[in-house]
Amino acid sequence: MAVLPEAKLYVDGVVRRAAGDRLYDNIGPWTGDVVGVAADASAADVEAAIAAARRAFDTTDWSTNHAKRLELVQKLYGLFVANRDRLVDIARHEVGAAWVAVNRAQVDLALDSWKDLMDVFPEVQWEKDRGTKETYGFTTYRKSVHEAVGVVGAITPWNFPIYVNVEKVVSALLAGCTVILKPAPDTPLSGSIFGELAAEAGFPAGVLNVITASDPAEAGELLVTDPRVDLITFTGSTAIGKHIMRQGAETMTRVFLELGGKSVKIVLEDAPNFQMEVAQSILVFHAGQGCAVQSRLLVPKSRYDEAVAILTATYAAFEDKWGHFDDPACPMGPVISKKQMDRVKAYIDIGVQEGARLIAGGHLRPDKGSGWFIEPTCFVDVTNDMRIAQEEIFGPVLVVIPFEDDEDAIRIANDSVYGLSGGVVSADLDRAMKVANRIRTGTISVNGGAPINGDLPFGGYKQSGIGRAWGVEGIEEYLETKTIGYRK
Template identity: 45%
Template sequence: MTRTRTQDPAESLIRPGPAENTKLLIDGELVDASSGKTFATVDPSTGMPLGLAADAGPEDMDAAIAAARRAFDTTDWARDHVLRARCLRALRDRLQSHIEELREVTIAEAGAPAFFTTGPQLEGPVSDLGYFADLAESYQWETELGTARPMGILTRRALLREPVGVVGAVTPWNFPHQINLAKVGPALAAGNTVVLKPAPDTPWCAALVAKIAAEEAGFPAGVFNVVTSSDHALGAQLATDPRVDLVSFTGSTDTGRAVMAAASESLKKVFLELGGKSAFIVLDDLDAGALASACATAAFTVSTHAGQGCALTTRLLVPRARLEEAVTATADVMGGLAPGDPADPGTICGPLISERQRARVEEYLRLAVEEGGTVVCGGGRPAGKDEGFYIEPTLIAGLDNSSRTAREEIFGPVLVILPHDGDEDAVRIANDSPYGLSGAVWGEDPGRIDRVVRGVRTGTLSVNGGIWYSADVPFGGYKQSGIGREMGVSGFEEYLETKAVAYPA
């Protein structure tokens, strides 16, 4: 795919390359939307259309759900652990053989910086499919509880773990491969069938995976279905349809509430991975060099992928006595992280996904000033970048934790620096949030660090730069950051039911 930059919308034809597939995957077949409709997907680095994707309607989603229901109810997929492991390994291997095509599409459509595609934006989640394939074979599907005499009757008891059934997966645009595969991988490994509804902003990422799965991975018909659409209501259709047994949703907290309410009609299981406003806590026992390193890490983190990550640390909590030192150290780094073309290997901060998202971030930047904050660096669109949806990495000072800018999820390269008055105060500020998804702690004294780690109510924490992202590490949040865990054995078990069976001894 040639990422040609042009000012003329009339030239926005589909560009030749690996992402020309615009099909839906339903019941093992790559098909057009039944209406024949398509919708445009846009390159956020240029603002220009890349091409077209199949635009499914309710009838297509109905067909996908029916196929998934039929495959679960009438085939051995749920019971054949070896088959599931083989198909998942085949999908991993075939995706790896197409990795450069996938990388090109991910950079172009999601605006993901090229360096990030070697990790959690692409290569990491593809490799992680192998972990779930192994788990399908090694998991203890039956557990003996031994004998007992309930009500005087000698009885042998066992627990069986079984798949939930049909899983509806609704995913966002910011990490399309990581989130898509973190749902599809464990759900299929556990023996479920899946209908994936990806975000309208990144349909090609899902469509290319669907094409490879359909043509090269050997999945039985109906086991894995992918429905791209510009209509968000198709996600709600998964939540309300009684043939769907579980909805796995990643996105905003407000939408998560709507999904949960819709799913309540049929009392289906719900997994929700929602918003975050995570705190990066710097303790006062760091020397000048270590404090500068901590601030640089915070600046780098929130600027990566233009801050479009729910688990990114967007509040920097520093000792009040060292606030000026921390502001200077952070701004020195953020000011040098100029937004750039995501295809450039040196780019850290690429574009925001859309004009709509850039307008949202700009509104928060205006709000920060209205609330009394000071823009230390950044604060607007970068000079010389008239094309694309770019915003400069921005540091805001002068606010407290009650401000909307410090409390609400912005989803852009915006860091709010807040002073604290010691460890307990830092924990208090970190916890003074409706969210509890992630966080970081930097300090010298292990005992103090441990007390802070145990005090902060959040699902993941990094200590002095440690990395928690891995296939075997469960990810999820406290409070309004969600319900349940993704990845690891815990994430795998979200897709299972427990059946207790009693036999005469």
């Protein structure tokens, strides 16, 4: 039964259906049933969106009128705040979020981080005096200016869609770009609401466009390969990120990528509350569907058996505390789709085949409902060369790896193609900082500190991405630098 409104396109200032009234079903992860329908955009719809965005950038003052942009982005923010209940419904029914996730990253952190972007916007430096230089027998006065890069294609994921949509859309709009937002097929309404409320806010036609489509690739391919699109910003898997880079090479389209992760949490033997730190490493928040989750737990060999016992008890105590739609204390619901559920289960089977020891979970749970439920799962006796330790599972699967000393922990942490997030815990702050400084990762928590907020840059090393989201740096990703030399 449909519980969500129809997700429509927003093209050239008009909220509308796709060409030919094409629709596709929006499937709810909790039930596996249809919870709504969404516009299924055609190539013609994508073409119209690109043309509108190009025209709005090239023929209006959007890119140069900083005050106007900020005013409209603030107005749109106010509409989102006023529609928080609708955002909650979308996160619960479309994304499959449990209440704890809704009240944190899915909705409230998205709104808080939006405000952070508006707060740091005045820090963007649009022009810088570069002084004078005597060359060729005359004096040149020099300056550099920042200008919007142009038309942005924003391709976003299904795991935290409202949050990521805010990051890309708001940052690009503040920078002066025009935007075509293409949300994931699984979460169309999380994108469609941006178009609906932008229309209500009075955005100029073409500045923001939203395209939803059932095909996971077609609309994205059209954006990536069209020379009228100046920048592609993508959050998702590393494999798709590499494909986007290859596809965009022909037109030299700039790419800004936030990709996968296989982050560590290192609990050193002197951690002030070792039991709590290990227990809190249980991977259940939003069913582990986060690129920055700490899915590799590194514990010292000297306390390894103790850590295993703590985790065994923690997972056992959590056995009936997940999968409850109406429980405000529930942090974990289903995964997004049957496809993702099958993928996670396949990795669990691989872990067993590789010789890791399963101390919790490992099974599908149809008794939880007709949706896509898989148990919180924990493997111990894992070595870092196993696939379950090297590959991003994107599900509620924690792997536990012992280490000898600090050097060994650093080696294991860095033995990964990824470098997105991580954590270190120790009673000795200086020791923890030394370890953190040597881990090749874009963000890292020391003793529980929060390195991810809307006013801070976020992004990865190695195959975890290119560029930084959020903060001033996140806005600047959507800018070009022009250097001007002149004579008086």
